[in-house]
Amino acid sequence: MSNLPTELKYAKSHEWARDEGDGTITVGITDHAQDQLGDLVFVDLPEEGDSVDAGTDCAVVESVKAASDIYTPASGEIVAVNTALADSPELVNASAFGDGWLFKVKMSDPSELDNLLDADGYQAVAAAEEH
Template sequence: MSETPTELKYTSTHEWLRENSDGTVTVGISDHAQELLGDVVFAELPEAGQQIGQGEQLAMLESVKAASDVYAPVSGEVVEVNSALEDAPELVNEACYTEGWLVTLRASDPEEFGQLLDADAYLSSTAED
């Protein structure tokens, strides 16, 4: 059974978003997504300072099974990337909601948050997978 924290927002493409107290958001992939992907062996992350639009490719995760794109849940500027994934990409599998986060963004369009799913809606969408 996949873990789905209720305080996060989700996308139908399996990304999660956590709103931080400093106005930034942290983004990663859901537990469901990392289970589907399998053992992550490489993470290609964007550069800090890069502008990204909602729904655009934000990162790429490579597993023993396949490579998978990760999409930006909201538009914004990449503020920080999780450099720990360079040496330990398996953190995405081991702790996708904590140490396995991918990037921090400074969101540029607050209205985009209304398009995200809460945990219940996300769980309903994964039941169809």
């Protein structure tokens, strides 16, 4: 749990969200989540233009071990997806907080971000799971 960026917001379901300051967020899964899943082999992403509701599943990451639904932390419209993951799902393992991002959402209600955890809050959730 050493590399948990403090500028991000976190969901209990192991997604992170970065507020880009222009009404959009970038979404990915945490390093803890990729470590628990093991090597990813497929990532299914939403389409640009899809509208999504906070807390509903809109992507799937599938590893050698399990398939896991990804929930968007905020409602709005998908404005970008990480197309590099189609050929290189391992980017999520190598760089969960960086090159392994999943999609970007143009938020319809930025106050939804207030429902998310900060780094300390998420760290407690992740640590509890490991025991």
